[in-house]
Amino acid sequence: MATVKILLVGYFKWVRKNVCRASSTVALVRDGKEKIIVDTGNLVDEKKILKALAKLKIKPKDITYVVNTHAHPDHIGCNFLFKRAKVISSEDINEGDKFTFVPADEFFLAPHVTIVQTPGHTAHDCSVLAETTEGKVAVVGDLFWKGLKDKPGFADDKKLHQLSQKKILKISDWIVPGHGKMFRTKV
Numbered sequence: 001m002a003t004v005k006i007l008l009v010g011y012f013k014w015v016r017k018n019v020c021r022a023s024s025t026v027a028l029v030r031d032g033k034e035k036i037i038v039d040t041g042n043l044v045d046e047k048k049i050l051k052a053l054a055k056l057k058i059k060p061k062d063i064t065y066v067v068n069t070h071a072h073p074d075h076i077g078c079n080f081l082f083k084r085a086k087v088i089s090s091e092d093i094n095e096g097d098k099f100t101f102v103p104a105d106e107f108f109l110a111p112h113v114t115i116v117q118t119p120g121h122t123a124h125d126c127s128v129l130a131e132t133t134e135g136k137v138a139v140v141g142d143l144f145w146k147g148l149k150d151k152p153g154f155a156d157d158k159k160l161h162q163l164s165q166k167k168i169l170k171i172s173d174w175i176v177p178g179h180g181k182m183f184r185t186k187v
Helices: 043-055 158-171
Strands: 003-008 011-016 019-023 026-031 034-038 065-067 086-088 092-095 098-101 106-110 113-117 126-132 135-139 174-176
Touching: 003 043, 003 126, 003 174, 026 043, 026 126, 034 106, 126 158, 135 158
Parallel strands: 034 065, 065 086, 135 174
Antiparallel strands: 003 026, 011 019, 026 034, 086 092, 092 098, 106 113, 113 126, 126 135
């Protein structure tokens, strides 16, 4: 089974009209030999991420995959830390200058880890599903911001966003949102 560990809890705060401070939740998913970082926060998170990994005795070179749930700067800011990792988005797997395009709506990344397309916040969102001993954990980026009842402030396609939320709610027991703590989907 896979394990999911939150390295940094994300946040989103309005400072004043049209100005916010934000950084995504950064999660580590382990499955066998695979060490997967889901979203890498903002540029200002570099030291925090390195410290969280060091506590787990993991070096950036040990990370095999980075999954970007979408390409907003508050979710990809520290991708540069993981130079040896393959970088996955909803559309492709990137290794240096080589791009392999993903042909399916979902695919297995490791025996207990699946990448699922969940568009709505942007046209190119994906989520990571991990089968753990506590149930299925979905790391979803901005499909959910903080909790089950929060309504994300930004969605390119609100109907598609709602459909993706329903899809994830049906197949998961836990959600790691883009800007908050993990929460249970079923009461």
